[in-house]
Amino acid sequence: MKLSDLKNARWTLDHPELGTGPVSIEPYRSPEYFQKMRDKVFKQTWISTGKRVDEIPNAGDYFVENIDITSNSIVITRALDGVVRGFHNVCLHRGTQLVFQNYGNVRGRFTCIYHGWSYSLDGKNILKTEQDMFFHPETIEADLIPVAVDVWKGFIFVNLDPKPAESLREYLGEELLGLYDAYPFEQTTVQLSYRADLECSWPVLRDSQLDGYHLKYLHKRSAPGFMESGDDPSRHAWDFKLLGRHSSGSFFGNRARISADLSKVAPVTSLASRLGQTIATNTAANVPVDKWAKGVNPTRSENWFFDYLYIFPNMHVVFLGQSAYIVHKMMPGKAHNTSSWNARYFGPPVQADDLVSKWTSEYMKYSLRDLWREDGNTTIGAQRSIDSGVFRRMYLQDQEVLIRHADKTLNDYVNF
Numbered sequence: 582m583k584l585s586d587l588k589n590a591r592w593t594l595d596h597p598e599l600g601t602g603p604v605s606i607e608p609y610r611s612p613e614y615f616q617k618m619r620d621k622v623f624k625q626t627w628i629s630t631g632k633r634v635d636e637i638p639n640a641g642d643y644f645v646e647n648i649d650i651t652s653n654s655i656v657i658t659r660a661l662d663g664v665v666r667g668f669h670n671v672c673l674h675r676g677t678q679l680v681f682q683n684y685g686n687v688r689g690r691f692t693c694i695y696h697g698w699s700y701s702l703d704g705k706n707i708l709k710t711e712q713d714m715f716f717h718p719e720t721i722e723a724d725l726i727p728v729a730v731d732v733w734k735g736f737i738f739v740n741l742d743p744k745p746a747e748s749l750r751e752y753l754g755e756e757l758l759g760l761y762d763a764y765p766f767e768q769t770t771v772q773l774s775y776r777a778d779l780e781c782s783w784p785v786l787r788d789s790q791l792d793g794y795h796l797k798y799l800h801k802r803s804a805p806g807f808m809e810s811g812d813d814p815s816r817h818a819w820d821f822k823l824l825g826r827h828s829s830g831s832f833f834g835n836r837a838r839i840s841a842d843l844s845k846v847a848p849v850t851s852l853a854s855r856l857g858q859t860i861a862t863n864t865a866a867n868v869p870v871d872k873w874a875k876g877v878n879p880t881r882s883e884n885w886f887f888d889y890l891y892i893f894p895n896m897h898v899v900f901l902g903q904s905a906y907i908v909h910k911m912m913p914g915k916a917h918n919t920s921s922w923n924a925r926y927f928g929p930p931v932q933a934d935d936l937v938s939k940w941t942s943e944y945m946k947y948s949l950r951d952l953w954r955e956d957g958n959t960t961i962g963a964q965r966s967i968d969s970g971v972f973r974r975m976y977l978q979d980q981e982v983l984i985r986h987a988d989k990t991l992n993d994y995v996n997f
């Protein structure tokens with residue numbers, strides 16, 4: 582199929598509930614909207630930590646997940662029984678934060694630095710120092726407060742609702758589960774992690790990842806020519822899917838140019854891409870496309886660059902191939918015009934004694950950093966335009982249908 586075969590397609594029109602009019606920027610600028618979003622979205626839905634169960638393989642391994650919009654700090658840990666659990670990172674004596682490192686291992690127990698209370702890996706209070714000095718110690722409720730944790734394909738999600746209305750599988754929905762069930766997430770390892778605190782609202786950050794229109798314009802320096810289609814210059818996507826509150830997109834890439842011309846325009850990129858996994862590697866050619874998970878490169882195009890998967894509200898996966906993907910975690914900050922972004926790249930394991938795979942992995946760090954800087958640069962100015970009151974509404978074209986859909990999903994939650 583060619584992109585020009587999609588000439589009359591208007592994905593937005595297939596979903597009349599989305600409308601075609603200008604989009605309000607209320608969610609991007611209103612502190613009241615921000616508070617409703619906190620209560621109805623971030624306190625009630627499944628939030629991706631962006632991290633995987635294989636990152637805490639041993640009993641006592643833990644990581645901390647801070648959720649600024651709700652002021653929560655959560656510790657996710659693996660107990661002696663192998664189960665991954667979540668607890669509020671709160672000592673039950675006077676509320677002191679229990680662990681301070683983002684990642685670590687506690688040897689068998691969590692011990693509070695303040696007065697030494699201790700907790701087992703499954704959250705039970707096992708020591709109140711000087712217990713006989715407390716009054717009515719039998720009435721003290723001292724076990725750690727659990728947080729709902731659930732796992733999809735190795736990815737750890739949390740839900741701040743003490744009794745989530747749906748399991749994670751129900752929340753993701755059958756269609757999404759079926760599309761990505763066969764993707765071998767577990768065969769990769771995390772190779773880099775970037776984080777930034779941005780002076781922009783969370784929807785501005787979200788939109789910067791869901792945009793299918795900007796690729797060949799904003800990224801023309803870091804990914805030259807990859808996304809230009811002579812076939813139909815106003816097409817970027819092979820496919821968009823709305824998956825209930827979630828969504829996906831599959832995008833054109835000029836693989837012929839990547840594999841042939843690139844050696845002329847960017848010889849280092851070309852070499853790295855042929856030797857290992859980079860954003861330009863012709864991964865579509867490495868594994869027969871009919872062996873791929875149904876959701877990745879769903880049109881089985883030879884000229885495929887990457888796919889998006891957006892899991893509402895805060896997870897965005899960019900599939901670069903059958904064994905390479907990026908996970909973005911997009912979180913609101915403490916106020917409506919701050920947010921934090923974390924991007925982690927997962928690829929084939931790098932062997933310490935294999936210089937080639939180490940080099941291509943290093944190359945990937947810098948090329949992704951350049952791409953993300955381009956994305957990040959757009960966000961702060963956009964927020965200023967919004968907060969100043971000068972910029973009042975957004976006009977979205979058809980290739981921005983995922984933004985329109987995400988905006989409607991958010992409004993549906995907030996106005997429920």
Ligand code: FES
Nearest residue numbers: 672674675693696
């Ligand atoms: S606050 Fe943790 S032991 Fe006192």
Ligand SMILES: [Fe+2]
Nearest residue numbers: 789796800956
């Ligand atoms: Fe981008």
